[in-house]
């Protein structure tokens with residue numbers, strides 16, 4: 710979904726994990742914090758507070774949270790401010806999302822504080838970073854080759870991120886540790902049938918290295934599209950692919966309800 714862009718911006722936040730060293734004390738770079746319904750995955754429809762961190766180590770050309778990746782916002786909140794804002798909403802579920810929330814060391818501290826307060830936490834991650842934290846559901850979305858910002862579809866037009874994104878988009882060790890450590894849903898953004906061989910190959914590779922079984926029931930196909938118009942083009946064929954391959958289909962409920970409005 711498109712996200713707020715009201716905060717100050719910087720050009721390089723979140724591109725280097727080393728810069729996160731002092732973050733625990735400083736809080737987190739927050740792009741937006743809001744109350745809505747979870748729109749995707751096995752908890753679709755559940756009222757939840759969303760904490761969207763800014764900064765990502767990848768640059769998908771279709772990124773629907775542009776102001777956490779291509780033009781990351783720079784606003785910071787202390788952990789106390791984040792917790793106070795979360796507790797102002799009547800919700801039992803908190804979704805830590807991004808950007809890539811596990812880029813930030815302080816995400817672990819936040820998750821520990823949420824666990825102490827009894828919240829159910831979902832972490833939405835691209836699966837390239839592992840952190841040891843109290844996570845109730847790891848919603849892992851590995852990025853396929855079709856996400857790579859080739860020069861013809863790079864939103865900045867300079868093709869600067871193509872090689873870096875392609876080199877970093879899959880980290881099988883991190884992926885295996887996430888699957889072994891947490892309840893996981895593997896969520897793939899699918900445009901058409903051309904994505905399926907890569908998904909099956911990635912699952913075969915993951916099953917070969919992970920110490921735990923990876924069930925097809927935990928593999929979710931989500932139609933590509935951040936607007937109702939685009940979803941109208943992709944959702945039926947992705948639903949057909951889910952039935953054909955025996956994977957699960959996930960809607961994008963927030964797009965159906967609110968189209969591309971921010972803070973949904």
Ligand code: SF4
Nearest residue numbers: 765768769772778808
């Ligand atoms: S991994 Fe997620 S947040 Fe990062 S660029 Fe891709 S879609 Fe955007």
